[in-house]
Amino acid sequence: MELRQLRYFAEAARLLSFSEAARSMCVAQSTLSQQVRQLEDELGVQLFDRQSHSVTLTEAGAEVLPYALRTICEADTCRARVADLASLAAGELNIGVTYSFSPILTETLVEFTHAYPGVKLNVFYKPMAEL
Structure with missing residues (x-):
C-alpha cells in the first residue's frame, strides 16, 4: 500500500x-x-x-x-x-547563561520566541563554572 x-x-x-x-x-x-x-x-x-x-x-x-x-x-x-x-521553525533549543549575562539576553530571547514560535526555548541560569 x-x-x-x-x-x-x-x-x-x-x-x-x-x-x-x-x-x-x-x-x-x-x-x-x-x-x-x-x-x-x-x-x-x-x-x-x-x-x-x-x-x-x-x-x-x-x-x-x-x-x-x-x-x-x-x-x-x-x-x-x-x-x-529542517528550517529551524520547530524543535528545542537549550541555552546556558550566567546570571550576570541574563539581563542582556532577555530582550533577544523575547524577539527569538516571537520569530520562532514553534521552537521550545529552555534557558538554564548557572554559575560560569557549571556551564
Missing part, C-alpha cells in the same frame, strides 16, 4: 469520478485507475462500483476511506513537521 494510492483513492471518492480525480491530481486517468486497482488487489476488496462515467464507493470503500484520509493527514503532518525542523 502506497501513500500515492491512498491519495488517488481519496480523491476519486471525493469526486466520484476517476477522470475528474485524475485531472485534479494531474495524472493520466489510466494511471489513477491502475493505482486504485493495485490498492484494491492488495486489500482484496473492491473499493468502487464502476459505471461508465462515475464511480460510487462500495461498503468496503466507505470503511477504508476514513483510514485513508487519516493516513494522508498524518503523512502530511509528518512532512510539515520535518520541514519545520
Whole structure:
C-alpha cells in the first residue's frame, strides 16, 4: 500500500469520478485507475462500483476511506513537521547563561520566541563554572 494510492483513492471518492480525480491530481486517468486497482488487489476488496462515467464507493470503500484520509493527514503532518525542523521553525533549543549575562539576553530571547514560535526555548541560569 502506497501513500500515492491512498491519495488517488481519496480523491476519486471525493469526486466520484476517476477522470475528474485524475485531472485534479494531474495524472493520466489510466494511471489513477491502475493505482486504485493495485490498492484494491492488495486489500482484496473492491473499493468502487464502476459505471461508465462515475464511480460510487462500495461498503468496503466507505470503511477504508476514513483510514485513508487519516493516513494522508498524518503523512502530511509528518512532512510539515520535518520541514519545520529542517528550517529551524520547530524543535528545542537549550541555552546556558550566567546570571550576570541574563539581563542582556532577555530582550533577544523575547524577539527569538516571537520569530520562532514553534521552537521550545529552555534557558538554564548557572554559575560560569557549571556551564
